[in-house]
Amino acid sequence: MSGEHTKVAKGRRKLRVLLADEHRCVAEGLAGLMARRTDFVRIVHDSEAMVLAALAGDIDLIITDIAMSPVSALQALRRLRRQGCAIPVIVLSTHGEPLIVREAMMAGANGYVLKQSTSDELYSAMAAVAAGNQFVSPELMASLLQAPEATYRFTRRQREVIECMARGQRTSEIASELGISVRTVESHRQALLDLLGVHSGVALIREAERLGLIPLSPYDTAVHLEDEPCP
Structure with a gap:
């Protein structure tokens, strides 16, 4: 399944996106923002639904906030990776602390973008991770490089x-x-x-x-x- 997802994501002009965010207005706004660049955006509002939708297939990319219930998105992501799910994941969060960014990437995220970022930056992240690369917002990368090891994990x-x-x-x-x-x-x-x-x-x-x-x-x-x- 994971290999098929990677090939589909790379070969398709538009992506099939799973968007996970507890805030319904935020999720609907983001879905509208991405409508022209995606085949579809499937919205879920809790981490359990995110896991089930990801494992069901038909998804090329997951975009998720961190703060979710019943468990955080990072715990859900660890579960997906343990089960062999390799669908690219972008964390879209208000949290820019080096510690949290580092933990997200270690949990298996392929990208990390701030919610304060521009739509162009989000589009760049989507294209990068769908192509098999990693993406971290430039301002976050600068703070990661400047932060001593002990402060970000x-x-x-x-x-x-x-x-x-x-x-x-x-x-x-x-x-x-x-x-x-x-x-x-x-x-x-x-x-x-x-x-x-x-x-x-x-x-x-x-x-x-x-x-x-x-x-x-x-x-x-x-x-x-x-x-x-x-x-």
């Missing part, structure tokens, strides 16, 4: 710490499980707060889940994290 240890936090574990419990000191845990947690621009453990977990940087947690962590303020 979680380290393995940071990911372990935030996943422990999402399970409701306290600092001492995280330190014991990971075999590191309490001070080191606090240092990683502060770095995570700085990366996502939030000021509490609860906000950190919610923002990381919303952006698909960590899986949605089945645990109710709010009480534990509120009881133990982040340094």
Whole structure:
């Protein structure tokens, strides 16, 4: 299936597009914008519908926002890639932080465009990824190149710490499980707060889940994290 999609996308003059966005007015506006350059634009408003439509075939290109439900678009994209779906994907988002752009590309996105960009830039991204290339908005590429490595992706240890936090574990419990000191845990947690621009453990977990940087947690962590303020 993936190989067929790639060949069709390259050989067709117009693309068959799957557009995923929770905001109906935004999705309808984008669909109208792309109407002359596509065979059709199929609109879905949640990540589960996006996955089902992509796996059903008849799609050359997926354009998706990050913030979706029941899981973020990045989690849905990881699921598609694990199932062998190679349909090109462009993330179209208001978020331009290097960390998020990097995570999207690592999840399997082929392009990343800001919603603030011009329609010509979106068209360029569509043509590029349909031809088998990658595309990142020029202003985002500049910030990625300028940002130090530590600011645009979680380290393995940071990911372990935030996943422990999402399970409701306290600092001492995280330190014991990971075999590191309490001070080191606090240092990683502060770095995570700085990366996502939030000021509490609860906000950190919610923002990381919303952006698909960590899986949605089945645990109710709010009480534990509120009881133990982040340094």
